[in-house]
Amino acid sequence: MMLTSLSDCAQFISTHGAKAIAQQLHRDQETCRAGGLPTLLSFALKGASSTLADEIGFHLLEHNGSTKVPISIVRLHYKNILRSFRRLFINRVYWKTIDKLNR
Numbered sequence: 042m043m044l045t046s047l048s049d050c051a052q053f054i055s056t057h058g059a060k061a062i063a064q065q066l067h068r069d070q071e072t073c074r075a076g077g078l079p080t081l082l083s084f085a086l087k088g089a090s091s092t093l094a095d096e097i098g099f100h101l102l103e104h105n106g107s108t109k110v111p112i113s114i115v116r117l118h119y120k121n122i123l124r125s126f127r128r129l130f131i132n133r134v135y136w137k138t139i140d141k142l143n144r
Contacts, residue, residue, distance in 0.1 A: 050085035059093060062086070063100030069126060078133055083126035094119055 098119035
């Protein structure tokens with residue numbers, strides 16, 4: 042499934058489990074490292090239930106080889122990842138817009 046809009050992301054969240062969502066967030070991290078933009082998934086997850094957020098957070102940390110991490114660390118890691126995607130997305134879109142206006 043292509044996650045090119047907020048509605049695509051909302052549908053992805055409603056039809057996939059926490060593990061699949063965490064895997065997509067890891068793909069977004071790889072895309073960012075390669076200089077690309079993340080999907081809008083981080084924006085769509087803004088209103089996610091704390092239960093879903095915790096489950097995604099545990100899967101994100103499992104991917105890094107971490108086990109038995111306190112829930113406070115899980116939540117902090119999850120929030121930091123989403124916040125970094127949102128910030129990166131907004132900054133890149135902003136500067137692309139500024140560049141277009143200056144041409």
